[in-house]
Amino acid sequence: MTRRARVVLGLVLVWGALGVLGYRLGWELHLRRGQATLLQQARTVDRASEGPGGSCSGTQVTPVLDGQLAGVLDIPSLGVQAPVESGTSDAVLAVAVGHFDGSPWPGQPGTAALLAHDVSYFARIDQLQPGDTLQYQSGCVTVTFRVVGHQIVHDGAPLPAVPGSGLDLDTCWPTDALWFTPDRYVVEAQEVGISVGKPAPVVGPTATVAYRSSASPALAATGLALTQNEEPMGTLRITGSPSQAWSQSPGPLAVQVAALADYFGGYHAAERDDQAWWASVAPGLAMPPALVGAQPLLSDASPLNVTIQASGDEPQTVTLQTTLPLAGGSAPGRYAMTVTEAVHGTTLVITSWEANRVG
Known part of the structure; x- marks a missing residue:
């Protein structure tokens, strides 16, 4: 990714995604899809990635429309399993981790960017330490990343680009804020491997309730x-x-x-x-x-x-x-x-x- 592309990515993410949201519209969206349902759907191997006898061919799901399910983000050290959808709209971030359309998907060359509300799936990402692993599973493909650091960036600052293929997790800082904050907490992770096989079972909550x-x-x-x-x-x-x-x-x-x-x-x-x-x-x-x-x-x-x-x-x-x-x-x-x-x-x-x- 070029320096210009990284700067544009940072500006759009900080100003256009979490910044402009301010959470207000996201708060008003009652959950219409349960977390467990989304996880089960995302864990289901895409039929196009199955070979004879149900074997996996290594195909990733690459959504083309915002709001489409793409995969699951696993953060083992925090006990997080989160569905990942394309886009960063209020409707997406109300139920899932969002993938920023201007970045590659995890496992592709460049730095992928995943966003979530701080008081939701990314409530404790500030506890991640260098060496902790993250996994992104899509279809039969699991991409593993290792945390290499974090940054607190201000509005308008570019998100960090990880050498090779990497992943940025982006949320508001501090992570217990219920208001628009001028800073973002970004976890940087570097790709360390890709494997092909059946997806792991869901271990997240059995249901997400609309109160x-x-x-x-x-x-x-x-x-x-x-x-x-x-x-x-x-x-x-x-x-x-x-x-x-x-x-x-x-x-x-x-x-x-x-x-x-x-x-x-x-x-x-x-x-x-x-x-x-x-x-x-x-x-x-x-x-x-x-x-x-x-x-x-x-x-x-x-x-x-x-x-x-x-x-x-x-x-x-x-x-x-x-x-x-x-x-x-x-x-x-x-x-x-x-x-x-x-x-x-x-x-x-x-x-x-x-x-x-x-x-």
Whole structure:
């Protein structure tokens, strides 16, 4: 790859892919395809790569359209198995690792570029060390890479080109950020071998669940998405005893989307003092007096931090914390908000809402 091509690749990836996304549209996409389903599909040997008796001929899947499945990325030291799709659109990054169209595919000459959200499949790639191995499997072909280093690059900087055939894993830095960041964390890996054979079995999560808010249809119609409420976001933490596979998948983002809808629904219900709306997202919970009739100035809030407590592949509770001004109501002022939600199956409901005045 020429120096000019590397510079263009870097500019397009940093500005055009993860940079412009800012995650907002990606957050609003509920998972419509389970991770396990995608992995199973990607692990299925392409019929064109099978010879007589089911033997493998060494053919890779090379998608021509964005959103098409291409293969599986394995990161053994992190316990990650991720489906890889062509392209880096919001729809792709909501469920998979995306391949940047302007780079070669892994195993081809040059440096391939794979992108994912930091709080998804690439949540812990900053823990990779030189010498760790990565594998990209497509059809009957498995390409093995060895990590050689990492860089934190700023917007507009070219992604590093690995000598020979290589691979860059690209995500936002820091890796727990739920907001647009000016920096990218890039893991550099060099190809060390290509083998041909049947794909390995899937060992990732058995399912990826699409979680939902408990807001009534009338309340939901007021607009409960982040794009409609514009609150600044902070970080995402996962506590408890989550499985590695779940915490490094789109699952936590799906939980967060539903939790935000309940959270914004609470404000909408309280502002109108609509008890039926409030009961749909916070059944059995009294509306905090400070919220009644008040307008939350979300754009002036401190970053909203999200903590998910999980066990294995099952989220249990979500806690949202911020400080924001309330205009109007019985006691306008600045309040520290701590909202706790419980996960009942696939539905989230608010179980606690603390509003403590701080100014």
